[in-house]
Amino acid sequence: MKKTLFTSLVSLLTLIPLFAQTGSIRGTITNAITNEPVIYVNVVAMGTDAGTTTDENGKYEITGLAPGLYNVQVSCVGFKDLTQSEIQVTNAKPAVVNFKLEEQSADLQEVVVKASPFKKPEESPLSLRTIGVAEIQRNPGANRDISKVVQTLPGVTSTSSFRNDLIIRGGAPNENRFFLDDVEVPNINHFATQGSSGGPVGMINVNFISEVDFYSGAFPANRGNTLSSAFNFRQPDGRSDKIGASFLLGATDAGMTLEGPIGDKTTFLFSARRSYLQLLTKMLKLPFLPTYNDAQLKVKHKFNQKNELYFVGLGAIDDFTLNLKANDTEEDQFILDGVPYNSQWNYTNGLVYKHYADQGYWTFVVSRNKLNNESYKYFNNDKSSEENLILRYKSQEIENKLRIENTSRYGDWKINYGIGYEFVQYNNRTFNRIFTSAGAQTVDYNAAFDMSKYNGFGQVSHGFFGDRLMLSLGARLDANSYSDKMSNPLDQFSPRFSLSYSITKQFSFNANTGRYYQLPPYTVLGYKEDGVLVNKQNKISYIRADHAVVGFAYTTKTNGKISIEGYYKKYADYPFLLRDSISLANLGGDYGIIGNEPAVSRSAGRSYGIEFLIQQRLFKGFYGIASYTLGKSEFEDKNYRYVPSSWDARHILNLVVGKKFGKNWEVGVKWRYQSGLPSTPFADASALVSNWDVRLSGLPDYSRLNTLRNESSNTIDLRIDKKWFFDRWSLNLYFDIQNLTGSSVAISGLILDRPLDENNKPIGGGIIENPDAPASEQRYKLKPIIFDDGTPLPSVGMMVEF
Numbered sequence: 001m002k003k004t005l006f007t008s009l010v011s012l013l014t015l016i017p018l019f020a021q022t023g024s025i026r027g028t029i030t031n032a033i034t035n036e037p038v039i040y041v042n043v044v045a046m047g048t049d050a051g052t053t054t055d056e057n058g059k060y061e062i063t064g065l066a067p068g069l070y071n072v073q074v075s076c077v078g079f080k081d082l083t084q085s086e087i088q089v090t091n092a093k094p095a096v097v098n099f100k101l102e103e104q105s106a107d108l109q110e111v112v113v114k115a116s117p118f119k120k121p122e123e124s125p126l127s128l129r130t131i132g133v134a135e136i137q138r139n140p141g142a143n144r145d146i147s148k149v150v151q152t153l154p155g156v157t158s159t160s161s162f163r164n165d166l167i168i169r170g171g172a173p174n175e176n177r178f179f180l181d182d183v184e185v186p187n188i189n190h191f192a193t194q195g196s197s198g199g200p201v202g203m204i205n206v207n208f209i210s211e212v213d214f215y216s217g218a219f220p221a222n223r224g225n226t227l228s229s230a231f232n233f234r235q236p237d238g239r240s241d242k243i244g245a246s247f248l249l250g251a252t253d254a255g256m257t258l259e260g261p262i263g264d265k266t267t268f269l270f271s272a273r274r275s276y277l278q279l280l281t282k283m284l285k286l287p288f289l290p291t292y293n294d295a296q297l298k299v300k301h302k303f304n305q306k307n308e309l310y311f312v313g314l315g316a317i318d319d320f321t322l323n324l325k326a327n328d329t330e331e332d333q334f335i336l337d338g339v340p341y342n343s344q345w346n347y348t349n350g351l352v353y354k355h356y357a358d359q360g361y362w363t364f365v366v367s368r369n370k371l372n373n374e375s376y377k378y379f380n381n382d383k384s385s386e387e388n389l390i391l392r393y394k395s396q397e398i399e400n401k402l403r404i405e406n407t408s409r410y411g412d413w414k415i416n417y418g419i420g421y422e423f424v425q426y427n428n429r430t431f432n433r434i435f436t437s438a439g440a441q442t443v444d445y446n447a448a449f450d451m452s453k454y455n456g457f458g459q460v461s462h463g464f465f466g467d468r469l470m471l472s473l474g475a476r477l478d479a480n481s482y483s484d485k486m487s488n489p490l491d492q493f494s495p496r497f498s499l500s501y502s503i504t505k506q507f508s509f510n511a512n513t514g515r516y517y518q519l520p521p522y523t524v525l526g527y528k529e530d531g532v533l534v535n536k537q538n539k540i541s542y543i544r545a546d547h548a549v550v551g552f553a554y555t556t557k558t559n560g561k562i563s564i565e566g567y568y569k570k571y572a573d574y575p576f577l578l579r580d581s582i583s584l585a586n587l588g589g590d591y592g593i594i595g596n597e598p599a600v601s602r603s604a605g606r607s608y609g610i611e612f613l614i615q616q617r618l619f620k621g622f623y624g625i626a627s628y629t630l631g632k633s634e635f636e637d638k639n640y641r642y643v644p645s646s647w648d649a650r651h652i653l654n655l656v657v658g659k660k661f662g663k664n665w666e667v668g669v670k671w672r673y674q675s676g677l678p679s680t681p682f683a684d685a686s687a688l689v690s691n692w693d694v695r696l697s698g699l700p701d702y703s704r705l706n707t708l709r710n711e712s713s714n715t716i717d718l719r720i721d722k723k724w725f726f727d728r729w730s731l732n733l734y735f736d737i738q739n740l741t742g743s744s745v746a747i748s749g750l751i752l753d754r755p756l757d758e759n760n761k762p763i764g765g766g767i768i769e770n771p772d773a774p775a776s777e778q779r780y781k782l783k784p785i786i787f788d789d790g791t792p793l794p795s796v797g798m799m800v801e802f
Contacts, residue, residue, distance in 0.1 A: 023089040023725075025097055026061035029054050029074060032100035033409045035305060035356035041076040041101070046083075047620075065089045067725035069134060069618055069660070071117065071559065072097055080104050083117045085559065085617045086134035090730045092801045093244050096236060103409065104467075117559050117617050119213070122414060122461035122472045125500035126510035126551045126565055127217035129153055134618075136206050138658065140670040141717025141738040143250065143795065145202040146212060146233075147189065152654045152670065154611035154627040155216050155567070157647050158713075159589040159677065160745075164189050165198030167647040168216050169567055170607030170633025171228030171545075173198045173588040174521060178231045179223070180204070181298070183312045183350030183367045184401065188231075190292040190318045191344065194373050194395065195521035195595040196588030203294040203316045205271040207246060207257050210236045217549045217567060218498055218512035221457040221474035222405055222416060227518045227545040227571075235312075237300050238267030245802055251736075251795030252277040253292070262299070269298040278321075287326040287335040293317045306356045312367075315347035324381060330785060333762045334751045338696040340377035340391055342591075346370060360408025360415075371397045373593070379693060380765075390694055391432050393593065397522050398425040412467075416474075417458035424480075425450045426522045430596065435691035435699060436579050443597075447528035453480040453519070456489070459496075472498040478517055478542070482525060485539045492517045492542050506557075511550045517542040520575050523595035524584070534598045535575075541601040546570045551611075559617035566610045574603035574635070581638040581702045586646040605635035605645065624657040637705045644678045644706045651675045664723040674713045676745070678706035686750055687779040689768065698750035698782075710747060716740045729802035737794045744790020753781040 029041045037058025044051040045062055048070070054060045062072075067090050075081045079101040089095050119130045131149060142148035147164035150156055157167035165173040174196040178185045189199025213232040215223070223230040243260035255273030262268055278289040293316065300310035320342040327333050350367030377391040405418030427448040434441050459474030474496045477489035486492070496514030503509060519525075520540055527534050551565030575584040576599060583603035587594040609631025616624045629652040634642040651673070658668035682698035685691055691699055718740050724731045752766040766780040773779075 022064050023067050023091050023095065024061055024063040024065060025070065025072060025087060025089060025095045026059070027097040027099065029058045029060065029076075029099045029101060032102045033356075033360055033407070034358060035354075035361065037305070038076055038079065038101055041074050041079075041099075044073050046071040046073050061094075067091060067664070067723075067730070071618065074099050074101070076101065078104055083559075084132075085117045086132050086623075088134060090801065091725050091727055092730045093239060094241070096239070098237075118555060118561050118615075120500065120508075120553075121220075122463070122470050122500075123220040123416075123459055123474065123498060124215060124218040124512070125470060125472075125498055125508075126512060126553065126563075127215060127549055127567075129214045129216075131212040131214060133206060133209050133211065136209065136212075138666060138668055138719060138721060139656065140668045140719035141715075141736065143252075143736065143738075144206045146204065146206070146209070146231075147202050150214055152625055152627065152656050152672065153214065153216075154565075154613050154629045154652075154654075155609070155631070156629075157649045157652060157677075158672075158674065159198075162200055163198055163589065164200060164202060165193075165196070165589045166229060167589070167649075168228040169569060169609065170631055170645065170647055171569065172196070172585045172645075172647065174584075174594075175226060175228035175518065175545075176231070177223065177226040177229070178233070180233045180314060180348070180350075181235050181310070181312050182352050182363060182365050182403075183348060184369075185314060185348045186369055186371065186397070186399070187346070190294070190316055191290065191320060191342070191591065192346070192371070192373075193588055193591060194371070194397075194593045195523040195584075198588065200290075201252075201275075201292060203292075203314070204233060205255065205257065205273065205294075205296050207248075208235045208269055208271060208296055208298070210234050217547050219496070219514065219516060220416070221459040221476045221496065222418060224420075224455055224457065224476050224478055224494075224516075225518050227516050227543060227569075235269065235298050238269045238298065240267050246799060248273075248797065248799045250797040252280070265303070266299065266301045268300075269296070271296045282323055285323070285326045285328065287323050287332045288339060289321045289323050291319045291321075307354070309351065309353045312350045312352065313347070316345065318342075318344045322381065328759070328761050330751055330754070330756075330760075330762050331787065333754070334749070334785065336381060337752075340375045340592075342373075342375045344371070344373050346372065359410060360406055363403075363405045363407070363418075365401070365403040365405075367399075367401045369399050369401075371395075375592070377696075389431065389433075390696070393428075393430050393432065395428040395430075395523070395526075395593075396426070399423075412463050414461040415459070418456070420453075420455045420457075422453040423450065424453060424522070426526045428523070428526045428528075428596070433694040434579075435685075435688070435695050440690045440694065445528040447526045447533065449482070449526060449533060451480050451482040453478070454489070455479070461498075468502045470498075470500040474514075478519075480519065483536050483539065485541050486519075507552070507554045509550075509552055513548045514546075516545050516547065518545075519543075520584070520599075520601075521595045523593055524575050524599050527596055527598060529598070535600075538598065538600045540575060540599060541573050543574050543601075544572045558619045560619070561613070561615045563613045564610065565613075567608060569605075569607040571603075571605035571607075571635070573601040574605060575599040575601060576603040576636075576638075580700075582705065583635045583637075583645075585635045586706070589646065603636050605633070606642070607631065607633040607645075618660075621660040622658070625654065626656075627654045628652070638702065644709075646678060646706060648678050648706070649675045664725070666721040666723075668719045668721075670717040672713070672715050672717075676710035676712045679708045679710055679747075680705050681708055682750055687769075687782050688776075689766075689778045689780055690776060692752070692766065692780050692782075711745050713745045714741075714743045716743075729800065732799040732801075734797050735794070736797070737792055739790070739792050742790050742792050744788035746786045746788045749785050749787060750782045751785040753783040 238259035253275040257271040297313040348369040379388040403420040457476040461472035479489040553563040633645040683701035686698040754762040
């Protein structure tokens with residue numbers, strides 16, 4: 001009976017597509033500066049005979065396309081050609097692809113120049129990668145998570161297979177900034193590390209992304225408060241013809257999206273997702289039970305051709321509890337002993353108004369974001385007495401933002417300028433028993449402050465010799481009211497300069513240099529002792545980084561690119577944490593909170609390296625990326641000596657290849673090799689009872705900072721997709737295996753040497769080696785333990801779109 005049903009289902013899925021209709025690509029093509037429609041534009045689905053031209057409203061539609069991926073190229077005299085790659089065509093809905101064309105130099109009005117699928121803006125002619133939604137969805141092992149997709153690009157270091165920390169060109173995870181349709185989003189991950197930017201799971205719905213611009217340097221002046229990277233996520237508009245929906249069932253969560261019109265001039269996109277990871281971990285008897293939820297919304301109203309308003313919303317609720325019954329192994333007991341309970345929620349809401357004029361457009365952005373983070377931990381997870389309390393933490397970060405920006409073109413000149421203002425509120429209630437090299441301490445304080453942040457920026461770009469030489473000069477000023485030390489904008493003057501010279505139509509030399517500033521985390525600014533904001537008294541200041549990048553790029557005739565870039569980053573005034581005697585630049589790649597202690601702005605660092613990239617966009621069914629990074633990252637230790645930073649991966653090699661086969665099958669493979677990251681040995685004081693009972697783990701010996709190195713990682717991921725396109729709906733099934741070969745990276749730790757029963761289950765508490773010694777000298781019997789992530793992780797998923 002089961003065999004008959006299965007055979008029938010397979011037959012049905014095989015036969016229905018034979019009667020399926022074809023799909024279409026439609027959209028609007030406008031002037032990038034004035035938003036006026038561009039007429040008589042040639043639009044071609046590359047590799048086919050299908051094409052059309054825009055009408056008097058700048059609209060076009062290509063019909064009769066078989067479901068699949070297409071590259072769409074547009075060209076028009078007087079404008080630069082433009083290509084959008086890997087547009088998914090289905091029968092479920094028209095693929096909407098809008099283009100904004102830039103006017104071409106007067107010297108090139110009658111010259112036909114081949115469109116490149118790779119962006120190269122005047123402000124950032126290098127260190128910019130644009131990632132399409134198809135690349136995110138199909139990336140092996142990434143589970144549709146943009147942070148894991150970015151890890152395949154040059155210059156990006158990863159900390160572990162279960163974290164989304166972005167370490168760009170040797171910088172710390174807190175040095176990244178994210179923008180969703182011009183609205184700044186402080187963090188894009190669930191279970192975020194406060195004071196940093198990482199987490200285990202991304203919270204942005206990939207179905208809502210049309211493409212992502214990833215800057216690893218050469219930041220435009222309108223993107224401030226970052227030292228290592230900036231991300232611009234662009235969302236499409238909702239459907240204007242009718243209501244559409246999709247449903248996704250993944251390995252760890254389920255979600256749905258809705259989109260459609262609200263009247264003649266308004267569209268919406270909405271998604272919601274909830275994990276069932278806690279059910280899986282409980283079934284597998286794992287010691288932790290994480291739950292995450294997120295929602296995303298975009299509503300856009302177009303008043304007319306010159307004015308539009310849209311709302312962007314993103315929010316998450318996360319809860320991390322412990323499964324106290326899962327204590328069958330020493331590893332499980334170690335996790336239960338040390339990991340706190342945690343709950344977080346956050347949201348970002350923003351309104352964006354755009355007004356287009358004859359030679360440019362204005363952008364007005366008003367937004368608010370809030371993070372609420374709470375944690376607690378009791379000794380032996382015994383909540384019966386407050387005497388067992390080790391940690392109770394609650395903190396909120398609230399930002400209210402306004403940005404006014406203008407972008408204009410006057411002939412061959414491009415000008416961007418604007419101002420920004422933020423009102424920040426921060427509060428923190430902390431009780432924490434700690435142990436440092438100075439001995440046992442109790443941190444207990446209640447802090448709150450607010451401040452204003454203000455900035456101004458401008459950038460001028462100009463092309464010479466028919467845009468063969470492009471120059472761009474920008475500057476930015478930042479300041480705030482937190483302290484006199486940071487109140488003068490001239491102290492945070494950050495100039496930047498870019499140059500690009502086209503040696504041939506396909507081969508170019510590119511360079512950028514700039515000075516960038518970033519505010520320390522609010523956890524640092526809000527630390528309090530004896531009723532005083534200690535780090536305000538310590539004259540904490542902005543962190544500074546000077547960048548220099550040079551490189552060559554070659555675009556092939558088959559939608560490919562080959563590039564080489566060399567970079568150098570020089571850091572100054574990084575917060576040096578006085579309690580732990582370590583630079584904040586070495587922290588942020590783990591769960592919890594960082595920076596919540598006394599600090600001074602004295603730490604310096606440097607990072608430099610060379611990056612190679614070969615990228616092939618979809619061409620005759622093949623696509624792929626090969627990248628190699630040779631780099632070095634160092635920061636000062638407490639003795640002002642340069643030592644390897646926690647992110648010093650000397651060699652990073654990535655290879656992603658994929659092939660689309662007939663009948664809508666697709667296979668992709670990813671191989672990643674990374675040198676082992678540095679680590680710090682444990683101090684002899686780790687075994688002290690007074691330490692272990694509050695830290696519940698080993699005490700790092702920062703006098704020997706990063707003198708050890710973990711094993712290198714060497715992993716292979718595999719993904720197989722099969723798609724069915726039916727009349728008015730589509731189905732995508734996928735099978736994904738992370739770490740196919742079971743490669744492991746062993747990380748050593750310390751654990752209590754407990755008695756074991758006949759099943760090797762730990763019983764009782766720790767064994768004190770010297771019970772007759774004074775209490776301050778008593779020591780637990782400890783032993784090393786090895787953690788590794790060498791288990792293959794298979795997953796299956798399904799997406800239905802209609």
